[in-house]
Amino acid sequence: MDEQELQRIEANVSLAIDQLGPLSDVTFGLNQESVEWVEGFIERQRSRPDFDPEQVGGLIGVLGSFLGACIAAATGGGWHRSDDDGWGVLLPDGSRAFPFAKVRKQFRDGVEGGESIASFYRIAVDFIATGKLRETREGGAGPHAT
Template sequence: MSEQELQQIEANVRFALDQLGPLSDVEFGLNEESVEWVEGFIERQRCRPDFDLEQASGLVGVLGSFLGACIASATGGRWHKLDQDRGWGVLLPDGSTVFPVTKVRKQFRDGLEGGETITSLYQVAVEFVATGKLQAARKGSTDQ
């Protein structure tokens, strides 16, 4: 685990809070309401005629770090790096890992109309995965 990479994630989160908070119309912080606002921000950016996903890798990193911090804050999870290919994710209390940077990149690429929503990842991670409800539901469906 690279301490430098983890420090960059933390710097990205601070940057998102400092820069996006004043632009938003919500109580901006590490919460679901802010995730919903960022989802709309992503949609507004990707619809701009000059938007280029290849040029937006820094923005993807900042917003993915922010999303991950929101999930970690709500679940008691923590950042960890699985391997070089999958990169950094948030390890949830049930042992599952979510990849917020990947999800942000997918929403930028495919948008809400393509089924990509960072709010959905947040809600599923917080309400189902981290609580063990998803695993229990899977187990229940295989017992029948």
């Protein structure tokens, strides 16, 4: 079952690149610039008059797969499934990022509600995967991710 789910995630990543790349004005791929564009795409979907947060399950799957693949590509991490938390990206420091949950939260609450996949990406790549967040916490000062 895990292998089939992993293949579905990989197919979702390809679908996101194939379908969203031509719509974007960036060099679309597994990079930060594309994550930022997808964040705007989510916000544009949310602003549509016919937007229904209960009807975006397929988009959450595609965009969550894409976000996770971007994080994995930037950090050297990889997909990992646990019985308790489902699919996430296992980062080199042993922590995990859960891109599907973050995409779902941004669809639900939006950037104005504090949910940003671009910020999530930057924190995962620049702080958590590098160990800088742990160093900051152990030093007793600085930002804390929740």
